Amino acid sequence: MPDLDELRPRRVPAPVSAPVSVPFPAPVAVPVAVPPGGPSSAERGGVQIVRGHEEPLQGTVSSYQFGGVTVSLVKGGPRELVRPARQIDTVGEGILRVCRPLTGEVWVFQDGRHGVVRSPQLICFDSTRPYKVIMPENFRMVDVMVSHCLVGITLDDAERLTAQPWRGDQGLAALLSTLLDGLGRHGKEVETAVDLLGGSVVGLTAALFAERMREVAADSEIAKQALMLRVQAYVRDHLAEPDLSPVTIARRHNISLRYLQKIFQEFGISPARWIRDERLSRCRSELADPSLDHMPVALIGERAGLYGASHFSRLFRDRYGTTPREYRKERIGA
Template identity: 45%
Template sequence: MILESDVRSDAASRRAAGPPAPPGPGRPTRGSTRSLGPVLASVSAWDADPLGVPVLDALDGRLGIALCLSGAVAVSQDGADTVLREGQLTCVDGTRPHRLAALVPSVVVVVGAEHQRVGLPPEGTRGMTAAAWSGETGVHGLLADTVGGLAADLDRLGDTEGNALGLMILDLIGCLLAEQLRKRAVEPAAGRRLLTLKILCHVRSKLGDANLMPEHIARHFGISLRYLQVLFAELGTSPARWIRDERLSRLRDDLADPGLDHLPVSVLGEKCGIPGASQVSRLFRAAYGLTPSEYRRAREAIRESAGGPAPGAHAGSATPVNVGDRVKCGPESR
């Protein structure tokens, strides 16, 4: 059994061993950015810059959680202001203007995910952005230690480990946001969004069940199918469409992993809850413009032409190329 204390102590020791040193005065900001399955992760060392810049542009509209690994960073968004100290977390929403300022040379780790995959629409993050949260205990501590460990390990993770870690980080982000919403549960909107996060966490754990249906989800949570549809409508989708898109996104992550090339597409599809090779191919092509086999070949062609690691791996300061980004950003909502 893996104990929380074991996870946290191991992550804390790795975090302490390997963060990039903050740059000296006048040196340029530097860092690494990499996709970890459903999560975009970035480790950055910043010069002191009292004026501040929107340094999280790499989030590209994602919902981000930032951890101050060392130094002090001023954060402003949605009319709120805070200063992140070492070991503190905050939420920053990439869909709206924000400002971060390194008050002293600092190292910051950021993880971001699409709002729909997290289960919180952009307006749902208002009231949570630019608030400093302690990364010492509970789910905040688990997320801080896991994210902090990326400072040492981001460039060393294999694709399979990276995808698995990204899924774990996505769940931890959902748990952290659910805890914040729980404090505001007296507000009707906050209560609905808290329920939505719980539902999505449950659905992710059942994605491999090809018989998972919206009716089953509604029954599990003791709500009507109509109310379930209302909750997903706030994310701009429907229950069935969200399940399909999440399955296809997870399948795409698996297909992008060279370590899983020995598994037939049909096996990966069944693992994601999509039975039958023909159905896997049809749904994947409709979403991404390529069949799964074509997607794998395109990934290999990009890797060979670049003469480097497979898409999703990172080297130096360049942002990695994701085959999916060359086709479409995600499953189409139809």
């Protein structure tokens, strides 16, 4: 990888592709707390050393989580974000970040490439490898964080897609760019309906990565990614079914259990573990929804396929460090 400091960005037009359709439900939005003054990170002359995969960017004003996707509004003056190799935790789950400038420019250096974007363009980078992101002037942008697994992209796949500008005026990129622009400019006005927008953010982000993959990947890789997205959509639609399991999923999609396990292993997780995490994520979203405060905690678990109050409480505490009841009380008392 060349020395990032020696690179100079140039504008690179991105190819335009036909849109694809990926079904996703609309998860409930969970507000993400932003520490006063921004996240805790090393600041040095306008440089933020990014230490964690999901570390908020300095200048984050507001942030919302839609299922496995976090959307944040970031603004500030000229600065650099640097992700050194020595700071990268190879154990944690990697994150893909998609930037949509509202004002100003964003320069991204990663994987031996560099790209420059302005509104309405999009560009992505990957937390699992070193990168540099530069905002050379005052800026406002929307930062989208999504796990590799959620969009069916492996680490090798992601390396082909980073630091390349995506046009934001045609096709799927235009739809996502317009939606993020609206959230960035009018987030407070639509806050009461933000959960309804969550499904669009998740679906369009996954669909856009699928479209990009069609341009650079072999047919077998495209088919595998499409299968992964279908499996994920199926699981989310059937979370409440107590007999949902890797065996039933494999049978429903006419594949062997071994092949299903192999696909998930590429993301460092088993199908059973992913199903459990999705159930817990659904429960956390519903516990954070004020409109469901009348619903007993045990029923929240059952709606996601987690039967037995003590069993649900133990799994939730192991995953999030607090019981479902305590999580709801903390949110109501906040």
